[in-house]
Amino acid sequence: MPIRHAVMHFIDKKPDGSPAVLHLASSELPDSSAIQNLLCDVNGTYNAKTGKGWGFFHPASGAYPLSGWLGKVMIDEIAFLDFTRTGAEHLTKLMEELNLSVGGHVLFALYTQGMTDYLMIAILQQVDTVAVAHDLTVATSRQIDTRTLHFAARINLSEWKNNPASRQYVSFIKPKGGRKSTAYFRDFIGAQEGVDAPGETRTLLKAFADFVKAEDLADDTASEKSHNLVAYAQAQGKIDEPISLDELSELMNEDSPKTFAEFIRAGEYGISECFAADKRTLNQYRRYTGRAEGMSISFEAHLLGKRVEFDQDSASLTIKNLPTQLIDQLKRSSAA
Structure with a gap:
């Protein structure tokens, strides 16, 4: 996972109501095993998150300026460091306007995975840990917490650049907190939801159930295909890639790889050709379970x-x- 650019700024925002203080980095982070491990851990936590939103940029404007600045980075009109500094200033302003109580380290990382370029933006917190020194004494130290992630977004830069009609090149965490705390980071990114991932996933599973009935598949065959569907969707989710109906159809029947996709299209289910699967919906799909009063x-x-x-x-x-x-x-x- 080659990292082309990485910068980290710090927004010192205390819960006592005092104004936020922005500490801007003076240079990009040098490529090292430390930043590689950090980004790998952040991506791992991000991929494991359920309930992410998928969408696309609002038109660049004063309210949603990030995509405009990012577009200039893509054509080398402004440096990545300058982009992140401007972005961090804008994020701090939004925090102040909403009087949010917690800041954090703001990571901007532009990297390549496979043939695709991504931009990860995440607010990271610090946690106190206990470290053991060489003389076996212990002391408290502060470390970046990559296991807890509330505000983060990942932008598929290749998709944004090469497929302007796409409505799912931005993914972002949808926190469980209040609407105010949820909306401000999405507004900072300038993203609007373009894909109803839970709805699309439920429709796909309904189409699969209809397909099983229409084809009169044996129980063991249906169970195998059900497993393949979920395994494929989960594997795509782990690498933050969407489900492709054509790829999924090939898994359903290698001898007749277009059958399932053609069944869905003929049935007019309204499913997108590619969409991000919702992990929570998939987890609930595998089995119906219930327990009460000894049963x-x-x-x-x-x-x-x-x-x-x-x-x-x-x-x-x-x-x-x-x-x-x-x-x-x-x-x-x-x-x-």
Whole structure:
């Protein structure tokens, strides 16, 4: 993962209400194993986050200036360091306007992964840790916390440059806090949501369930394809890449690689050709589970409507072809 540019500034914003103090870096961070490890850890935490938003830039304006400055970096009109300094000043101003209580170290890293250029922007906090010295004494030290990430965004620069019609080249963390704390960082990036990742993912899973019924797939075949779908979507999520319907269709049937994609398009499900899968929706999809009053039920999602029927009015399940072991237990109990 070659890092082309990396800069870190510090916004000292204390919770006592005093004005934020911005400490600007005077130069870029030199390439080293330390910055490589830092960016790798930040990316790892970022990729593991659920509930990220996906979108694209607002038109560059006084309210959303970042994309305009970044565009000048892309054509070498301004230096990356100057871009980050201007960006950090703008971020500090937004923090002050909203009277937010916490600042942090602001990392700007432009790097290449595979054939794609990315820009990661993240606010990192420090944590106190205990270090052991060579003489076996211990002391408290402060370190960057990469395991906790609340405000970060990643911009696919190659997608932005080469596919102007794209609506998902910016991804950003959607914190669970109040709307004010959530919105300010997204406004700093200048991003608007362009893809409903949970909705797209739910629609894809619905299309897959319909496909299983239409093709009358055997249970073991449906289970295998379900596993392949989720595994592919999760693998794409780990590298922050979208699902491609054509790639997914190939996994569904190598002998007829276009069948699943053509089924989706013919069904007019309205799914984008490429979209980012929502991790939380995928995790909930694999199985239906429930436990209450001495009863525990769990079954794979693709069995619903086939071996498992749900009656919403009576809140009951009808299960066909019970496992042999369970049938034997019930027979023994009835005979006793």
